[in-house]
Amino acid sequence: MSAEHSGSPREDTVSLVDVLQEDEQLEEEASAVLGGSDSDHCSYPQGYVKRQALYACNTCTPKGGEEAGICLACSYKCHEGHDLFELYTKRNFRCDCGNSKFTNLQCKLFPEKEAANSKNKYSHNFFGVYCTCNRPYPDPEDQVEDEMIQCIVCEDWLHGRHLGCVVPDCVELQEMICEACMNHHPFLWTYAAHLAVGVCWLVCNKSCRWDNKTTTQEASTLRLKAAPKASDGPSCKRSRQESEGGCRLKELQAIGQKIVQSGAVFWPSPWRSKLCSCISCQKSLAAAGLCFLLDESDTVLAYENKGKNSEQERGGHDPLMSALDNLNRVQQLEIIHEYNDMKTELKDFLQGFAAEGKVVTPDDIRQFFEQQQSRKRRRFNSGQFYCS
Numbered sequence: 001m002s003a004e005h006s007g008s009p010r011e012d013t014v015s016l017v018d019v020l021q022e023d024e025q026l027e028e029e030a031s032a033v034l035g036g037s038d039s040d041h042c043s044y045p046q047g048y049v050k051r052q053a054l055y056a057c058n059t060c061t062p063k064g065g066e067e068a069g070i071c072l073a074c075s076y077k078c079h080e081g082h083d084l085f086e087l088y089t090k091r092n093f094r095c096d097c098g099n100s101k102f103t104n105l106q107c108k109l110f111p112e113k114e115a116a117n118s119k120n121k122y123s124h125n126f127f128g129v130y131c132t133c134n135r136p137y138p139d140p141e142d143q144v145e146d147e148m149i150q151c152i153v154c155e156d157w158l159h160g161r162h163l164g165c166v167v168p169d170c171v172e173l174q175e176m177i178c179e180a181c182m183n184h185h186p187f188l189w190t191y192a193a194h195l196a197v198g199v200c201w202l203v204c205n206k207s208c209r210w211d212n213k214t215t216t217q218e219a220s221t222l223r224l225k226a227a228p229k230a231s232d233g234p235s236c237k238r239s240r241q242e243s244e245g246g247c248r249l250k251e252l253q254a255i256g257q258k259i260v261q262s263g264a265v266f267w268p269s270p271w272r273s274k275l276c277s278c279i280s281c282q283k284s285l286a287a288a289g290l291c292f293l294l295d296e297s298d299t300v301l302a303y304e305n306k307g308k309n310s311e312q313e314r315g316g317h318d319p320l321m322s323a324l325d326n327l328n329r330v331q332q333l334e335i336i337h338e339y340n341d342m343k344t345e346l347k348d349f350l351q352g353f354a355a356e357g358k359v360v361t362p363d364d365i366r367q368f369f370e371q372q373q374s375r376k377r378r379r380f381n382s383g384q385f386y387c388s
Contacts, residue, residue: 042109043071044095056126058083067122068096085128130157153181164263174266197266248276
């Protein structure tokens, strides 16, 4: 069913299914980014939150000062109208809003903060620059269309062309560790030789390249042939071996399989479950600050699913679908027209905020819909609405 109206023809057409599917996708994306973050209460009382949406304020902590991160609620309530950098998510972070790093601002939501959060980790991202090229995103001087991918270790965002490797298809299903982090933790190269995606293989001193022409099935066969038998057994067997002192990492190192240690490494979604968790490896990971690699719920995918599930639990049955069921065809089409127009205007409205680097507050959204209602009343009074 297309959105055509005999009384007021339009050039653009859209199906009802398209409208609802696009709206659902936008809602899911927003829920995934926020991950169920609380937009009304500062996250500071929760301590070092496992993973949360974060922002940096260029107005309060500009480049040259100390890095600081603020939670979602503080970005709304304490930094409205400020120049903010969206950091997406960071792990094990505690909100800095109003602490000693902010000389002229007190947190409105939770002012009783300690002077500093000693366990927070910062990077150049907190000053609005990313990647090894140390550039902003979006970059007005960069004419190359390129996606940015987050390293799961340092949590920096890097351009695909600066990773030093070919970015695999379905990158959204993979986790990436940048070359600098791989070299900083060299034991990861051992795991990469058996678990990683899209690397050059040197198996038993025989060159066996896995390039873009190698199929997924062929690559899986290579991994299975190269992996030790203990790694292919049931998880309970592996756990028992580890508890008895066996170390999977040492077994992999003994095989001698190597890869060219260059460029970022992409890992398939179940790779964390294949890491050794023996006592020795747990201590080594703790000393390196990498304990989170043994936690599969630490992944961004798990974080995003948490946000989507929370939104679904709050949402219930779609009221738009209930309303449409009780309307005739002409009324349905008219509502689709208005709904589509509203989405276009909302998109333009939000793009203005994005261009200026501002965070959209609940008051901004409320003002937008008040303007929509006012415009709708004016159109109704002028007779522009079709009534059946």
